[in-house]
Amino acid sequence: MTPVPSPGPLDVVVHSGAADWWVILAGLGPLAVLIAALLAFYINWRTLKQRTAADKTALDQKREADADALRQKTEADSRAEWWRRTQWALDRALDPDEGTKALGLATLEVLARSELARTEELELFDIAWKSVSGDENGEENGDDARVDAGAGQEPAFVDDRDNLGENGMTDDDSTKEVGP
Numbered sequence: 133m134t135p136v137p138s139p140g141p142l143d144v145v146v147h148s149g150a151a152d153w154w155v156i157l158a159g160l161g162p163l164a165v166l167i168a169a170l171l172a173f174y175i176n177w178r179t180l181k182q183r184t185a186a187d188k189t190a191l192d193q194k195r196e197a198d199a200d201a202l203r204q205k206t207e208a209d210s211r212a213e214w215w216r217r218t219q220w221a222l223d224r225a226l227d228p229d230e231g232t233k234a235l236g237l238a239t240l241e242v243l244a245r246s247e248l249a250r251t252e253e254l255e256l257f258d259i260a261w262k263s264v265s266g267d268e269n270g271e272e273n274g275d276d277a278r279v280d281a282g283a284g285q286e287p288a289f290v291d292d293r294d295n296l297g298e299n300g301m302t303d304d305d306s307t308k309e310v311g312p
Contacts, residue, residue: 214248225264237264 224236244257
């Protein structure tokens, strides 16, 4: 197909006056698109920054909660194992054989020095010691202990103020009374 020439000459008219408002607006279109793109970029960047900070905070809180849970579980496991050993020692301390009884009492003495022993357990040890030794009033070996402690001195008790535990605290420092 052959090209067909235009039927007549084209007249081009140039206006030398002020441009109409829609012409100016049409000329600023690409600038408006660029400004909108920059604004969208800034908003998305701030959103991403905020989400990153929130995720970091949530991750830090999760790590702290996990560490606390692990610490609590470790302490509970340690106390459960301590109590299992205590039951074993109490069973041996109540055995009629003197050698087994001595082993149980020695084990109870070591367990009483543990930082895991609370005041209630120490009271249980005192009761068990009295029942094993056959002393209901706790006076059988009390005079000997005072003599060994020296003139005018009281014998030291486990986690007494003068006999702090391995953690530098007594049971009184870490216990709280509950009740009416």
